[in-house]
Amino acid sequence: MKLLDGFILRPLGNDYIVMGETPERIDFSRVVSLNATAAYLWEQVQGREFTLEDLTEMLTARYDVDAQTARADAEKMLVSWREAGVLEG
Amino acid sequence: MDKISLPNEILLGEVAAVLRDGREAVIIPTGCSMLPFIRGGVDRVVLHREPDVAVGDIVLVRIGEHYILHRVFAREGEALTLMGDGNLAGTERCTLADVIGTVTEIIRPSGRHYKPGRGRLWRFLKPVRRYLLGVYRRVVVSE
Numbered sequence: 001m002k003l004l005d006g007f008i009l010r011p012l013g014n015d016y017i018v019m020g021e022t023p024e025r026i027d028f029s030r031v032v033s034l035n036a037t038a039a040y041l042w043e044q045v046q047g048r049e050f051t052l053e054d055l056t057e058m059l060t061a062r063y064d065v066d067a068q069t070a071r072a073d074a075e076k077m078l079v080s081w082r083e084a085g086v087l088e089g
Numbered sequence: 090m091d092k093i094s095l096p097n098e099i100l101l102g103e104v105a106a107v108l109r110d111g112r113e114a115v116i117i118p119t120g121c122s123m124l125p126f127i128r129g130g131v132d133r134v135v136l137h138r139e140p141d142v143a144v145g146d147i148v149l150v151r152i153g154e155h156y157i158l159h160r161v162f163a164r165e166g167e168a169l170t171l172m173g174d175g176n177l178a179g180t181e182r183c184t185l186a187d188v189i190g191t192v193t194e195i196i197r198p199s200g201r202h203y204k205p206g207r208g209r210l211w212r213f214l215k216p217v218r219r220y221l222l223g224v225y226r227r228v229v230v231s232e
Contacts, residue, residue, distance in 0.1 A: 013099045025113040028104060029133045 122173030136190035145207030147192040
């Protein structure tokens with residue numbers, strides 16, 4: 001799977017948001033909000049193909065979390081990304 | 090998708106920066122001060138920094154700590170008087186320097202989008218605005 005083009009991660013307040021963006025226009029009306037962990041994963045996989053396993057590995061490598069929890073968290077996050085329409089494949 | 094509400098000073102601060110760069114920003118205004126043309130929480134608007142501001146334009150301004158999206162009711166040199174289309178009385182005063190951007194498009198939930206008018210007819214109807222808005226609120230159902 002892959003993140004759709006045209007969505008840029010920006011810091012906003014204490015979290016991060018992703019908005020639809022073209023060179024001419026930024027759409028603040030439809031945003032996906034991400035916490036620091038989700039933002040980290042977003043940055044790691046933007047622009048390339050990735051799998052749930054990739055995300056799980058990134059989480060266990062960076063955070064003190066077991067593989068099962070990491071996988072469950074990554075899965076939940078992917079569901080929200082898919083619902084937000086920023087994921088393809 | 091859940092709705093997230095961000096404090097104006099954070100979101101509109103970012104919007105202002107984008108507009109200063111010469112780009113467009115799309116936001117969903119809140120409140121009912123621009124009824125019947127812009128329904129808070131429902132319609133989206135495209136904002137852009139225009140070279141000048143004219144009476145009838147719908148502008149986003151920052152007055153002190155507050156952001157306001159209202160129509161320009163009068164202009165005298167650099168001094169602007171604003172009034173929300175959905176307001177019966179009450180105006181705001183500001184200057185050209187307070188204007189962050191102008192609404193160049195209104196986008197309905199259906200996707201239909203159009204250029205806002207100058208609000209001349211609506212302005213002419215100001216004496217009966219109270220009654221028209223009362224009817225509008227009772228009869229019109231959001232998309």
